[in-house]
Amino acid sequence: MITVKSERFIDTGVSRGPERACLVAVEATNADSVWSVEDSLNELTALAHTAGAEVVGTLRQRLAHPDVATYLGKGRLQDLIDLERQLDCELIIFDDELSPTQQRNLEKALNARVIDRTALILDIFAQHARTREGILQVELAQMEYRLPRLSGQDVEFTRQAGGSRGASGGVGGAIGVRGPGETKLEIDRRRIRSRISELKEEIEDVRRQRSIHRRQREAQAMPVIAVVGYTNAGKSTLFNALTSANVLAENMLFATLDPVTRNITLPNHQEILVTDTVGFIQKLPTKLIAAFRATLEEVVEADILLEVVDISHENAIEQNETVNEILEELEAADKPRVTALNKVDLVDDPDDIDTSLYPNAVPVSALKKRGLDNLMETMARVIAEDMVEIDVIIPYRKGDLVELFHRRGNIEKEEHLEDGVHIVGRIHRALRGYFLSYSNAG
Template sequence: MVLAIDRRSHTTKFEHLIDTGVNSGPERAYLVAVDATSADSVWSVEDSLNELGALARTAGAEVVGTMRQRLTHPESATYLGKGRVQELVDIEKQLNCDLIIFDDELSPTQQRNLEKILNARVIDRTALILDIFAQHARSREGILQVELAQMEYRLPRLSGQDVEFTRQAGGSRGATGGVGGAIGVRGPGETKLEIDRRRIRSRISELKEDIEDVRKQRAIHRRQRAAQAMPVIAVVGYTNAGKSTLFNTLTEAGVLAENMLFATLDPVTRHIVLPNHQEILLTDTVGFIHKLPTKLIAAFRATLEEVVEADMLLEVVDISHENAIEQSETVTEILEELEAADKPRVTALNKIDLVDDPDDVDTSLYPNAVPVSALKNQGLDALLETIARVLAESMEEVDILIPYRKGDLVELFHRRGNILKEEHLEDGVHIVGRIHRTLRGYFLSYSIAE
């Protein structure tokens, strides 16, 4: 059922806040968008609606139609203009819709007004994405982060319209000054709506504390990885670009990889060896999407810090998608919001096997681009070599002479560094290469003076 707060038992005490309903088949969803795109917008309203449809189907709904209206900006009261709202009422009856999904995040006022007019339930893109995240969260960390985003989304949308919500928990004084109500509950009382809000605020505080614990634990793991001085590369990209498939192919991690949006949410880190024998850690992360809710970015801060703290980014682009450029630009915008856009980046132009003519792919549009097919195992050697080259450029260059008695340092350089030149001299092993900044101190005393 779309827009459930959470499908897990630990949130059942909040189930009274929503109408879960019963439906034997998929919900019939009608999609609505306002076309307020400017000349410099990278996304057209049609593209955005197509993606909204894919999100709805991922959530389990059947899309029965779409509506768009050209406006300078959405109407503050009802998102659409009055005429289109009435048209939507008629369409809802004709198509027997269960659900109306709006392509932008509705304000609480817009949602309440639309729910008064329409018989179907009203949700927006943010609620839809949150529902998909709730379906796919598997780890405790993922479940906590999704629930926090859902609670913060629902809090301002609690309405006092329902009789159930406005009923007093305590008694009230009558007009004659006498006291009504049952014994033990007399007094000014507290509305059900106020109780619900207080409970959600309390739950939000609990979730933030739990997520902070998760964040601290992740920080400990990152420090442990840093002590190994292995560069960390975060795999980023638009949802369903093939990140997890590529990650599995490179690492044999067995991460869930399906042809759906947001198939995986939880970050996974694995160790791999590059063609130059350098060891690195590769981390798969949550996919990005157009109009990714700000609340979701904030709630997933602990997970997204894996991107922020990485030494380099491996962006995966579905080059067969008609909106490949727009999707990559969206990824860059989110990385800028995370202050991670300036990191060294390699781009895997994935699904090259689905392109009519791979030679026509313009790799110059993406940083350090390599055409690959993760599914068909094509171009992966070239990708790993490019990763090694770009990673080496971000490391610190050294010119050292290591005595033969320090063979362990030579072995360490082979595993953690990038060797440009190596020769065996009378006094030891002469190495010119690049090493991770955290390991430079091991080799300073062996530097060859200029």
């Protein structure tokens, strides 16, 4: 199926603005996916817009599996060549990751630049990376992606001119070639491998630094909640609403990349740490997950996951499945979880929402700050279930321990006796030792 979204461009000598892109997808008839090709193309369109392209047409084909040489069948490839000429496309974006062979063959057949979903996502990451850690991780993923694609036309590839980082922090230049290596890329395989090794060492340093910070947090025995979810589900907006932070929250895919941690106090006066993390997406490149290992460890090491689901989205269930698949890959799917069913203000009838599909689900509107009290109460309950129960009588001279229990624990009963404060409740395992000598076991 071919879709044309605008008329043929006529060159008037004026700046053409955004790159004109055509999107291509294969609907694999033997694929086991919860996503339809139409939904996947709609998401690819959103990614292209985020990167700065104008989508002028789409083409799709039903095949048992993509052609190993050209992704599309021979006849459909000719249709694509005709579509490219008709719409004057500068960029052809494929919905799956292309093999180096497929990409080379397509570049020979087409007069437009050819990139795949992976390159597009990497380009968006290159635009949005702000911290040293984020920039390093994006560069590593780009280098590992480009290495197998260096071939006999390396000279032409390595001389591609890239964009320069503007005052706003964005990156100029052509989509799919932005990022760390665009300064004419006069490098060969050996130099790329050398740079990959350097990047891995630098990221390992970042990982070690993160580990130190994490141990410091663990020493404070404060429960850690990692905010996870599909990109653009409203994670950062919810994080800001809960923590009064000022994390960038925009209606675009991957608006933020770098994790941010803040402490908040729950309604039961318990202090916890909340970390915002990078959003997930279907067909998230494995190399990207590997490159962002240091960042995603915040998810792996968290005590509780707060998953944000855009309940107003038509693919909310599919997006939740994708999040679960990535959490499985990270070996974090079995962690206790609270689900914020976000954007209820955009749902016609919030009472029709089936909360039973999600663990510990709470309907909220992060933007309107609705349902946040219920969400925090649910978080407190789930955190308490993951703590150890103790019954202690703390002497009055140990008021600091009473105060510690109030800040770090979950109190179910408190009474003042003649010999001290009797507290029944739950406390983080790491703090249990402080209270064992005051046990009221008998």
